[in-house]
Amino acid sequence: MKNDDSIPNEQGKELRNHLKDEFQKMQPKEAAPAVLKKQVFDTLDTIRLMADMADLFTVKFTKTESQMMDLLGDEQSDNPTEQPDDEDATDKK
Amino acid sequence: MVFLQSTTTEFEPLDDQNLVAAILTEDNRERQRLMQEVLYDRYADKVFYKCLSIVKDHETAKDLAHDILVKMFLKLKDFKGTSPFYGWLFAIAYNHCINFVNKQQRLRTEDFDTHGYDIAEDEIEKENLELKELRLEKLEELLGELTESERLILLLRYQDDLAVKDIAEALDIGESAVKMRLKRSRDRLAELFKMNSAHEK
Numbered sequence: 001m002k003n004d005d006s007i008p009n010e011q012g013k014e015l016r017n018h019l020k021d022e023f024q025k026m027q028p029k030e031a032a033p034a035v036l037k038k039q040v041f042d043t044l045d046t047i048r049l050m051a052d053m054a055d056l057f058t059v060k061f062t063k064t065e066s067q068m069m070d071l072l073g074d075e076q077s078d079n080p081t082e083q084p085d086d087e088d089a090t091d092k093k
Numbered sequence: 094m095v096f097l098q099s100t101t102t103e104f105e106p107l108d109d110q111n112l113v114a115a116i117l118t119e120d121n122r123e124r125q126r127l128m129q130e131v132l133y134d135r136y137a138d139k140v141f142y143k144c145l146s147i148v149k150d151h152e153t154a155k156d157l158a159h160d161i162l163v164k165m166f167l168k169l170k171d172f173k174g175t176s177p178f179y180g181w182l183f184a185i186a187y188n189h190c191i192n193f194v195n196k197q198q199r200l201r202t203e204d205f206d207t208h209g210y211d212i213a214e215d216e217i218e219k220e221n222l223e224l225k226e227l228r229l230e231k232l233e234e235l236l237g238e239l240t241e242s243e244r245l246i247l248l249l250r251y252q253d254d255l256a257v258k259d260i261a262e263a264l265d266i267g268e269s270a271v272k273m274r275l276k277r278s279r280d281r282l283a284e285l286f287k288m289n290s291a292h293e294k
Contacts, residue, residue, distance in 0.1 A: 011222060016251075018225050023251035025229045032141035033155055037133060040162045041126070047167070 104131045109178035221283040235285045243278035
């Protein structure tokens with residue numbers, strides 16, 4: 001690629017600074033459309049709802065189920081005499 | 094008991110870093126939403142304008158800004174507060190816009206020969222000296238005539254003052270390719286400027 005070395009670096013720097021100045025003068029002329037705010041927050045609400053649902057059916061549901069199993073297990077271990085009674089009855093027969 | 098209703102004005106004095114921290118730690122969803130609105134109001138116009146300056150199409154800019162702002166809220170916990178929030182957000186915005194432009198124009202491939210274009214960063218603006226006459230009003234007009242990829246690279250370089258190395262990183266291409274694209278984009282801007290000036294004369 002041809003590189004014009006006859007132009008001093010200073011001119012290159014000057015041009016860059018000039019372009020930088022002009023580009024940076026550009027200011028927002030239009031605000032974001034009002035509807036954008038509603039759309040952004042609607043999307044966030046939907047994402048949050050889906051996360052809550054996923055949490056409900058995975059983490060919370062599983063947790064509740066295992067707690068129920070634990071409770072049932074506890075109830076059975078609180079009444080250990082039930083089964084031997086049945087065994088006695090069979091023996092008698 | 095009387096509850097004082099919160100409004101966004103309550104959170105407006107907070108700086109970005111404290112506002113983000115407050116959003117992340119707030120349990121009350123209503124208050125959290127108000128804080129999010131304050132953050133949205135601070136940056137939505139800037140994000141939208143950045144997108145519009147790259148794509149030059151209202152609807153596309155709106156869609157891009159939507160995705161960027163949603164991403165901003167979803168990634169808030171990744172903001173470490175070590176750099177300004179503006180810079181962090183604009184990194185997200187750039188990546189999103191760059192991906193969009195890449196998808197549109199398949200820019201990721203080295204679409205022209207960059208072999209041998211390995212010159213010092215200070216020297217890349219040596220050419221197109223006629224652009225020194227280019228002023229804001231004309232610049233805005235001519236930018237609209239460039240392609241999205243040409244606009245993007247010029248904005249990264251001159252509006253956001255990124256070094257060639259940083260642009261290369263953002264675009265995931267080599268520094269030589271960045272220099273070549275900058276040159277091509279500037280050449281095209283200069284050509285349009287010349288044509289426009291000749292037409293006006």
